[in-house]
Amino acid sequence: MNALPAVNPARAGVALVVLGVGGVGRALLELLATPAAGALQLVAIADSTRQWVNPRGIVPARARRLLAASVQPRDDEALLGALRDSGLVEQVIVDATASSAVAAHHADWLARGCHVVSANKAALGERLEGWQRLRHASRLGRRRYGDAATVGAGLPVLSTLLRLCQCGDRLRALDGVFSGSLSWLFNNFDGSRPFSALLHEARQRGYTEPDPRLDLGGADVARKLLILARAAGHAIDAHEVHVESLVPGGLREVTVEAFLARASELDAPLEQRRAQAAREGRLLRLLARLDSQGRASVGLVAVEPTHPAARLAGNDNLFALTTVRYHDQPLVIQGPGAGAEVTAQALLGDVLALTADR
Ligand SMILES: NC(=O)c1ccc[n+]([C@@H]2O[C@H](COP(=O)([O-])OP(=O)(O)OC[C@H]3O[C@@H](n4cnc5c(N)ncnc54)[C@H](OP(=O)(O)O)[C@@H]3O)[C@@H](O)[C@H]2O)c1
Known part of the structure; x- marks a missing residue:
């Protein structure tokens, strides 16, 4: 398991990758374009076949258009690279997919220093071993796992x-x-x-x-x-x-x-x-x-x-x-x-909570 190079601690802030632009991912991009998202910096978005990466920031309102026109193939390392190159201290991957293959990476991302916020239930709600790996990686990497959207959509x-x-x-x-x-x-x-x-x-x-x-x-x-x-x-x-x-x-x-x-x-x-x-x-x-x-x-x-x-x-x-x-x-x-809007709100709430007490 490769460790990410240390981030530059000089720049406080949160860099964000959004995986999935279906109902929930789209609603999240809309929320990221509102004042509620504060200074969160979107640095990459992806669907199952393409991605768009810019470590200096992507305007959320333009993100889907950029993705639709993108010829960049899916490559997780480039997404992690965008988080690293943003130079921001907090680095978050949001999983708005239903993919078990994506969920299988959550523990690795935590161990490599990223927070993970997920609407995808596959990592937490399937094999016990997967759930235990997440908890271990979260403790090891001292990174948070945002799970609010996995049960009850936006309900607390x-x-x-x-x-x-x-x-x-x-x-x-x-x-x-x-x-x-x-x-x-x-x-x-x-x-x-x-x-x-x-x-x-x-x-x-x-x-x-x-x-x-x-x-x-x-x-x-x-x-x-x-x-x-x-x-x-x-x-x-x-x-x-x-x-x-x-x-x-x-x-x-x-x-x-x-x-x-x-x-x-x-x-x-x-x-x-x-x-x-x-x-x-x-x-x-x-x-x-x-x-x-x-x-x-x-x-x-x-x-x-x-x-x-x-x-x-x-x-x-x-x-x-x-x-x-x-x-x-x-x-x-x-x-x-259920509902894309309330689920996206739960995701944003988890992202904002990562930094609220720091
Ligand atoms: N909708 C709700 O009310 C609700 C409530 C609570 C939780 N959730 C959960 O939220 C998640 C998303 O739900 P949704 O309704 O938005 O699903 P959706 O409309 O089916 O969208 C799924 C998105 O994930 C993308 N995707 C699939 N594999 C990917 C990969 N390997 N890398 C990057 N992106 C990938 C898909 O891209 P392609 O189009 O290229 O396949 C699509 O953009 C699910 O886990 C669902 O269970 C949903």
């Missing part, structure tokens, strides 16, 4: 949990609805329309992934649950989360088009569960749960009407934290858990 979930733990509180239980698309689907699944009709509408509204099985399979919710569980002190691995997939076995391996054409196969079993829950005065919700022993699960639960998840609307997320000190009623964090 991880920061609240960490603050409680820092104050000696302990998580006894966590449960909630961690997916905007699954929230919308079950908030609207009242028996008046088949589940597959709701699924098609959710997809048209852009609430689901292009392949809705990524939502229905529960893996994305499981990653968020793992990130929270680990932050609460449970060193659990991905295979230890019990995940109930809503995708029938016969539809898991077919093409997206075939899955969408056969989505009505989901209707009968889900309607049966909904009707059974309704007879008991309950509602179906796709809940993520963690208990005090670190047992983690994701699956469909029939909740009482008094459960906080029963009162959700739209595609809100909900995180209910029962702790030693919040024992009678949980501390509840609720609101939009």
Whole structure:
């Protein structure tokens, strides 16, 4: 692992590389063009095939145009070089991609002296070994890992949990609805329309992934649950989360088009569960749960009407934290858990926090 040459400590300031100019990356560039970004200096941006680098600074409002016209191929070393050549003391890489290959570099970047701020869950929420490597590299390089945007988009979930733990509180239980698309689907699944009709509408509204099985399979919710569980002190691995997939076995391996054409196969079993829950005065919700022993699960639960998840609307997320000190009623964090603008704001907040106490 090469060490970066020491930066010139004469120039205080923050140099920034932004990886990914999709929904979240674009919204971040817009925020960087506002006074809220202060003197942050954008020195490089990249998508999966191109990059644009200028250690003296890139005007955020022009960044996407420059990238679109760029013929510079992707090269991480040139990005790190731009941070170094900026001469600024704080050097930050923002990951606004969904790429596991990009996430695999986070620990290395921390060890080489960069802060990393990520909306990408792959490094924190997959294998335990990857999460441990990040923590080790962060301590070793004395650099921060900004993770606010990995759970709940802009909602202050991880920061609240960490603050409680820092104050000696302990998580006894966590449960909630961690997916905007699954929230919308079950908030609207009242028996008046088949589940597959709701699924098609959710997809048209852009609430689901292009392949809705990524939502229905529960893996994305499981990653968020793992990130929270680990932050609460449970060193659990991905295979230890019990995940109930809503995708029938016969539809898991077919093409997206075939899955969408056969989505009505989901209707009968889900309607049966909904009707059974309704007879008991309950509602179906796709809940993520963690208990005090670190047992983690994701699956469909029939909740009482008094459960906080029963009162959700739209595609809100909900995180209910029962702790030693919040024992009678949980501390509840609720609101939009997706959206490029709020996610970008969480990224900017993490970048600004890097320097706030220095
Ligand atoms: N959207 C939300 O509401 C939300 C909320 C919370 C968290 N997140 C997370 O935020 C991340 C970004 O989401 P998004 O909605 O903006 O995704 P997106 O629209 O699919 O954009 C992804 C971007 O990453 C780029 N990319 C892929 N591989 C790359 C690489 N190796 N190097 C540099 N750039 C690369 C893509 O470039 P190409 O176009 O060239 O492929 C694209 O610009 C994801 O991890 C997502 O889970 C999103």
